[in-house]
Amino acid sequence: MNTAVPKLSLRNVTKTFPAKGGDVNVLNKLSFDVYDQDFVSIIGPSGCGKSTVFNIIAGLLHPDEGEIRMDGEVVNGLRGKVGYMLQKDLLFPWRTVLENVVLGLEVRGTPLSESREIAMEYIYTYGLAGFEHAYPKALSGGMKQRVALIRTLIYDPQVILLDEPFSALDYQTRLYLEGVLVEAVETFKKTVILVTHDIDEAVALSKRVVVLSSRPGTVKAVHEIGLSQRTPIESRSDPRFSGYFHALCAELDIQTKVGS
Amino acid sequence: MDEVLARQSNDAEKIKRPAKFLTPQLKATASTLSIQLGMVFAFLLIWQFVVERGWISAFLAGSPAGIFSKLLEAVNNGSLWDNAKATVIEAIAGFLIGSLLGSLLGLSLWYSSFFARVVEPFIVAINSVPKIAFAPIVILWFGTGMVSKIMLATSMTFIIALIAAYEAAKNADRDLQSLMLALGSTKHQLFFKVVVPYSLPAIIATFRINIGFGLVGAVVGEFISSSHGLGHMIFTASSFYDLDTVWVGLFTLMLVGFILYYVVDRVERRLLPWKQADSGQRFRV
Ligand SMILES: Nc1ncnc2c1ncn2[C@@H]1O[C@H](COP(=O)(O)OP(=O)(O)OP(=O)(O)O)[C@@H](O)[C@H]1O
Ligand SMILES: [Mg+2]
Numbered sequence: 095m096n097t098a099v100p101k102l103s104l105r106n107v108t109k110t111f112p113a114k115g116g117d118v119n120v121l122n123k124l125s126f127d128v129y130d131q132d133f134v135s136i137i138g139p140s141g142c143g144k145s146t147v148f149n150i151i152a153g154l155l156h157p158d159e160g161e162i163r164m165d166g167e168v169v170n171g172l173r174g175k176v177g178y179m180l181q182k183d184l185l186f187p188w189r190t191v192l193e194n195v196v197l198g199l200e201v202r203g204t205p206l207s208e209s210r211e212i213a214m215e216y217i218y219t220y221g222l223a224g225f226e227h228a229y230p231k232a233l234s235g236g237m238k239q240r241v242a243l244i245r246t247l248i249y250d251p252q253v254i255l256l257d258e259p260f261s262a263l264d265y266q267t268r269l270y271l272e273g274v275l276v277e278a279v280e281t282f283k284k285t286v287i288l289v290t291h292d293i294d295e296a297v298a299l300s301k302r303v304v305v306l307s308s309r310p311g312t313v314k315a316v317h318e319i320g321l322s323q324r325t326p327i328e329s330r331s332d333p334r335f336s337g338y339f340h341a342l343c344a345e346l347d348i349q350t351k352v353g354s
Numbered sequence: 355m356d357e358v359l360a361r362q363s364n365d366a367e368k369i370k371r372p373a374k375f376l377t378p379q380l381k382a383t384a385s386t387l388s389i390q391l392g393m394v395f396a397f398l399l400i401w402q403f404v405v406e407r408g409w410i411s412a413f414l415a416g417s418p419a420g421i422f423s424k425l426l427e428a429v430n431n432g433s434l435w436d437n438a439k440a441t442v443i444e445a446i447a448g449f450l451i452g453s454l455l456g457s458l459l460g461l462s463l464w465y466s467s468f469f470a471r472v473v474e475p476f477i478v479a480i481n482s483v484p485k486i487a488f489a490p491i492v493i494l495w496f497g498t499g500m501v502s503k504i505m506l507a508t509s510m511t512f513i514i515a516l517i518a519a520y521e522a523a524k525n526a527d528r529d530l531q532s533l534m535l536a537l538g539s540t541k542h543q544l545f546f547k548v549v550v551p552y553s554l555p556a557i558i559a560t561f562r563i564n565i566g567f568g569l570v571g572a573v574v575g576e577f578i579s580s581s582h583g584l585g586h587m588i589f590t591a592s593s594f595y596d597l598d599t600v601w602v603g604l605f606t607l608m609l610v611g612f613i614l615y616y617v618v619d620r621v622e623r624r625l626l627p628w629k630q631a632d633s634g635q636r637f638r639v
Contacts, residue, residue, distance in 0.1 A: 149532070152532075152535075152536040153535070153536065154532050154535055154536060172536075173535060173536060173538050174536075174537065174538020175538070176536050176537075178532075178533055178536040178537070180529065182529060184529055184530060184533050186530060186547075186548075186551070187628055188551045188552075188554075188626070188628045189628075197537070197547075198537045200547075201534065201537045201538060201539045201543055201547075202537075202538065229627075229628040231628070249537065255536075
């Protein structure tokens with residue numbers, strides 16, 4: 095397997111939330127590695143702590159135990175180094191498309207004249223030309239997620255965290271955006287961690303899939319996906335696709351045969 | 355590059371609706387306006403009729419004809435203008451000082467939740483006193499001139515603005531804040547890029563209410579002790595049972611409040627263009 099130093103590694107990460115009627119242990123000694131230009135999907139039952147893992151990686155929450163290493167060094171979360179995309183588009187309603195896109199660079203202190211030019215290029219490439227001065231409420235769901243994606247890419251983060259980014263979209267738009275994502279990740283050589291409930295999506299996009307157990311979340315299995323197609327649609331028609339799909343369903347205890 | 359930019363601005367142009375002279379909206383406004391004017395006119399006619407018939411005493415109710423002659427008189431000798439000017443200046447000054455200071459302080463409470471927790475009960479306590487009850491003290495402290503009315507109008511508006519701004523800032527979208535923090539934002543950036551813009555609609559909504567309270571502060575101050583202003587005009591006229599002049603003062607106040615409200619409305623449209631994006635869109639029911 096990969097012998098390089100992982101881009102990002104989680105070691106024995108444990109997190110417990112205080113709650114009424116006893117603490118909730120959400121993550122228990124969670125460990126996994128993500129390599130440079132990796133595409134890792136995390137799947138697992140609802141409530142097993144996937145979003146919590148993301149918040150810990152992003153540096154929004156601190157683990158009770160365990161450590162995060164980036165390029166081999168222990169870090170306190172990746173604040174300022176991660177791109178972040180959720181199911182909600184998280185666009186600022188008071189900012190135009192252009193102003194939303196440059197947000198990350200603005201926070202980082204890049205002068206507007208500079209970021210504006212890059213932003214316009216991206217907006218053009220991703221088919222949003224003419225909407226740069228529109229407010230988010232005037233956009234469709236798919237367009238909003240495209241804006242969120244551009245905002246994430248333009249920020250040029252070390253690691254991109256995607257928490258069910260396409261799950262609120264219709265199937266067509268989702269296929270299209272999956273394609274856009276995979277292409278962008280290839281072009282810009284990004285490292286991606288994707289949380290999804292869609293096993294199909296996980297297989298079609300990732301190089302590896304990490305399966306979490308139900309709460310408290312631990313790594314139950316890691317599956318290497320050996321599909322080498324260029325687009326998520328081609329991946330889905332690979333003969334090996336359904337093998338991976340069924341293996342992951344079995345990991346999640348989903349019955350794939352009626353009456354079995 | 356220039357060509358590209360030109361093309362983009364063209365695209366943007368296409369999104370806007372072409373301006374026509376008599377748009378449907380304009381027609382709708384004209385028809386509501388004529389109905390409203392008709393209602394006012396009918397009301398005045400009935401009032402005059404009822405008073406002339408003697409069904410209602412003109413002495414206690416005034417009459418439109420009498421109001422009109424008093425209005426002409428007050429306009430001609432300039433007293434109406436003087437009084438209105440005094441009241442408007444007091445109300446606006448108090449409104450601006452109270453609302454701006456209150457909003458700024460309310461927003462800045464976001465910075466320290468500890469400090470906010472410490473002062474919260476005091477804010478609630480002050481808010482629960484009817485501010486108008488301070489009027490006599492304020493007049494004692496600041497005299498019978500305009501300053502005391504400005505102070506009253508300030509005290510009427512300050513706490514309301516403070517509470518509204520603080521509440522709005524406290525409830526600023528958590529997810530947007532998480533995003534900003536993940537992007538590496540500082541507390542300052544979080545404040546200016548999320549908390550302030552998020553709270554602005556609520557703050558401006560309070561401005562609408564506060565413009566009315568500014569007028570209340572000014573007028574009540576004038577009732578208590580003054581030599582100018584619409585409140586003074588109404589108060590002295592009513593002590594002489596000059597109901598027509600009282601009505602002139604009241605209607606002028608109404609007009610002033612109306613205009614100021616409209617100004618705040620314009621300011622809101624200016625400051626919150628993103629709220630306006632779908633204003634033309636209504637559901638058919
Ligand atoms: N701030 C918090 N305080 C207390 N409990 C929390 C907090 N955040 C999450 N939890 C709890 O932790 C558990 C895991 O939450 P998390 O959002 O990480 O799950 P998830 O795997 O992302 O679920 P889903 O697939 O439904 O999005 C849940 O039971 C939730 O109630
Ligand atoms: Mg989640």
